[in-house]
């Protein structure tokens with residue numbers, strides 16, 4: 001290539017990149033305009049008590065924009081990705097405006113363990129909705145009587161290992177019509193303890209997310225009814241206004257689902273990390289050779305070890321029954337290893353096919369979903 005050609009190329013590139021910069025700046029102005037409109041929507045919703053998350057509006061809007069994109073020769077997935085990202089920003093912005101307060105005459109809310117992670121999040125959400133929130137943490141028990149005296153709701157969110165004991169020993173003298181609720185990751189024992197300790201309304205919740213979610217939009221909260229649901233119906237409406245989906249479950253059914261969804265999953269993630277550690281794997285090297293799916297998997301394993309060991313120990317150890325599920329997993333692992341040792345490739349393929357059949361339509365659905373996640377993982381790479 002001669003140098004004249006190089007200069008010409010450089011000049012052309014510079015010119016085009018200047019134009020691209022201009023378009024990107026216009027995009028910024030459009031984003032500013034959209035955020036301002038969303039802020040106004042937030043104010044209207046706050047006044048009317050409408051949920052932050054409007055799934056029908058989202059579906060209708062996405063369908064229209066996809067169609068328009070196609071007509072303009074733009075990949076529909078591109079506009080969908082962009083709009084979904086923008087809507088995530090909307091949830092955060094609308095949240096800051098605050099939420100309608102569904103129950104005006106509640107009295108105060110006392111969050112026991114309120115200086116912890118999840119307690120902090122619920123304290124923020126309740127405060128943003130106009131409730132008076134008092135925190136009662138481990139060094140605050142001398143104020144307990146005066147805080148409980150005018151409490152309309154007591155919300156327990158202390159470490160799992162001490163939850164039942166604390167409820168039985170310290171929450172037996174609440175006002176008769178006070179709601180007693182908890183956020184514990186297991187439900188059978190805490191709900192039982194609350195029903196025994198308190199004769200008024202009782203309800204158990206399990207937020208299916210960690211404290212680092214920016215907003216509750218699209219998150220799931222499991223509710224286990226205890227006593228007098230009509231007295232805490234407002235709270236379910238309040239949580240729905242925050243954008244979360246309420247899933248009702250009997251405590252036992254919740255706990256048995258959690259054996260697979262939490263105890264076994266966290267345990268196998270723990271063993272995965274333990275194994276990498278014992279093998280003295282070099283994470284930099286692993287990342288260098290990683291496919292996007294491996295990077296995502298490693299991120300999911302690594303994120304466990306950035307969190308509280310006590311929380312995960314409690315989730316795993318609190319349910320003795322989960323040992324069976326973990327034992328079954330180990331048996332299956334062992335049998336699969338035998339297959340490998342025998343060199344029985346045909347049997348491996350046969351079993352693979354029966355698992356694929358069992359997954360049914362979920363397998364291609366998960367493949368589509370994970371493809372989008374993997375593309376985002378790749379987007380985040382900087383080298």
Ligand SMILES: NC(=O)c1ccc[n+]([C@@H]2O[C@H](COP(=O)([O-])OP(=O)(O)OC[C@H]3O[C@@H](n4cnc5c(N)ncnc54)[C@H](O)[C@@H]3O)[C@@H](O)[C@H]2O)c1
Pocket residue numbers: 112113114115116117118119136137138139157158159160162163166183184185186206207208209210211311
């Ligand atoms: N963190 C999560 O991802 C998550 C998700 C769902 C449910 N949960 C549930 O939320 C509850 C709390 O978890 P967390 O992650 O917020 O834990 P955390 O350790 O951050 O918070 C617990 C709080 O309880 C306080 N505490 C300890 N002993 C106390 C006592 N005797 N009296 C009053 N307060 C006391 C601690 O000082 C701390 O502030 C657990 O039941 C857990 O199962 C947590």
Ligand SMILES: O=C(O)C(=O)C[C@]1(C(=O)O)C=C[C@@H](O)C=C1
Pocket residue numbers: 038041042052053054055057058086087090091094
């Ligand atoms: O239209 C609304 O209701 C909005 O809150 C705005 C918006 C958006 O960003 O377009 C955000 C959240 C909703 O789930 C749907 C749409």
